[in-house]
Amino acid sequence: MIEFRNISKEFKTEAQTNLALDRVSLKVNQREIYGIIGHSGAGKSTLIRVANLLEKPTAGEVFFNGEALTKLTAEELRKKRQDMGMIFQGFHLLKTATVYENIALPLKLVGLNALEIKKRVHQYLSVVGLLEKEQAYPSQLSGGQKQRVAIARALSHRPKVLLCDEATSALDPETTEAILELLNQINRDFGITILLITHEMSVIQRICDRVAVMEAGKVVEEGSLLQVISSPKHPTTQKFINSQFPSGAENLIENSLHEGHLIVELSFVGNVADKPVLAEVAKKFDVYPNILSGNMVPLKKDHYGKLLVELQGNQMETKKCLRYLKEKGIRTEILKGVGSHEAVS
Numbered sequence: 263m264i265e266f267r268n269i270s271k272e273f274k275t276e277a278q279t280n281l282a283l284d285r286v287s288l289k290v291n292q293r294e295i296y297g298i299i300g301h302s303g304a305g306k307s308t309l310i311r312v313a314n315l316l317e318k319p320t321a322g323e324v325f326f327n328g329e330a331l332t333k334l335t336a337e338e339l340r341k342k343r344q345d346m347g348m349i350f351q352g353f354h355l356l357k358t359a360t361v362y363e364n365i366a367l368p369l370k371l372v373g374l375n376a377l378e379i380k381k382r383v384h385q386y387l388s389v390v391g392l393l394e395k396e397q398a399y400p401s402q403l404s405g406g407q408k409q410r411v412a413i414a415r416a417l418s419h420r421p422k423v424l425l426c427d428e429a430t431s432a433l434d435p436e437t438t439e440a441i442l443e444l445l446n447q448i449n450r451d452f453g454i455t456i457l458l459i460t461h462e463m464s465v466i467q468r469i470c471d472r473v474a475v476m477e478a479g480k481v482v483e484e485g486s487l488l489q490v491i492s493s494p495k496h497p498t499t500q501k502f503i504n505s506q507f508p509s510g511a512e513n514l515i516e517n518s519l520h521e522g523h524l525i526v527e528l529s530f531v532g533n534v535a536d537k538p539v540l541a542e543v544a545k546k547f548d549v550y551p552n553i554l555s556g557n558m559v560p561l562k563k564d565h566y567g568k569l570l571v572e573l574q575g576n577q578m579e580t581k582k583c584l585r586y587l588k589e590k591g592i593r594t595e596i597l598k599g600v601g602s603h604e605a606v607s
């Protein structure tokens with residue numbers, strides 16, 4: 263649906279040239295929620311602005327439904343942009359206009375009649391749950407409510423894609439959760455494709471189907487959420503994922519390691535409570551698993567969890583146990599072993 267093909271973007275100032283995007287290629291499929299994550303300066307904002315050519319790439323091409331956007335005339339591009347709604351961290355509402363007017367004015371600009379405008383304003387205020395606020399001014403709304411108005415405004419043009427530029431970064435965790443759920447619902451109910459950028463892994467985990475990780479203008483890792491989260495390859499991806507889990511494992515490891523034992527990190531998708539694998543392990547093998555710490559984070563359709571476990575047993579039995587866990591789809595990483603277990607992997 264959206265394809266970035268070899269996109270580069272240079273910003274030239276008198277003093278220097280900034281390469282904000284360095285040969286970025288990505289495909290966003292219809293109806294998916296695609297998240298781009300990266301630290302400040304990675305190039306996320308520049309890339310999302312290239313999607314609707316608010317930013318023109320220095321090199322490369324961006325396609326929307328197979329059409330090369332840079333080849334369009336100004337008029338064709340203006341029309342095409344109506345298929346791409348956008349929401350921002352700072353909401354971008356007109357302060358001196360009511361909620362109703364904030365949504366109605368852009369519809370008037372594209373030539374809709376008063377009756378149709380009224381119908382759409384009410385329809386989409388109802389979708390975002392703010393019908394009763396239509397005569398309020400933005401200053402009378404909370405951050406979450408302002409973002410809902412911005413979402414209603416974007417939806418009122420009946421776009422095929424919603425571009426979300428750090429849409430929840432200015433909101434508290436509870437409001438963030440509500441806005442993410444609303445985006446999920448919009449994706450599900452209207453089939454609208456969503457491309458979002460964020461610096462928060464929790465946002466990616468909560469709603470995205472696929473994810474790209476950016477650093478210094480490049481995409482360093484890309485794939486389905488489950489793929490990326492369960493076997494992150496790039497150190498930046500690993501750091502983003504680890505940020506979701508409490509630290510302090512080093513202390514636990516130091517304090518609990520006994521001669522001949524292994525400390526293993528188990529990562530899994532799904533609820534381990536449904537699959538009592540550690541109890542099975544204890545039964546099947548002559549190994550005693552001792553849980554040191556554990557944490558679960560919710561994903562769009564599932565949970566992702568990590569357990570830090572001390573395995574007590576001889577080398578042969580521990581090896582069999584690790585093989586068994588792998589067969590069950592659990593990723594195992596030996597963090598520390600002593601004595602004869604140093605060689606087990």
Ligand SMILES: Nc1ncnc2c1ncn2[C@@H]1O[C@H](COP(=O)(O)OP(=O)(O)OP(=O)(O)O)[C@@H](O)[C@H]1O
Pocket residue numbers: 273274280281282300301302303304305306307308309461
């Ligand atoms: N208009 C501009 N002029 C010059 N340099 C720019 C301009 N816009 C962005 N840059 C530079 O391009 C690089 C990428 O910036 P960009 O805003 O896309 O990153 P980002 O990942 O969105 O960061 P943030 O989360 O802080 O917004 C940065 O080095 C930035 O300084």
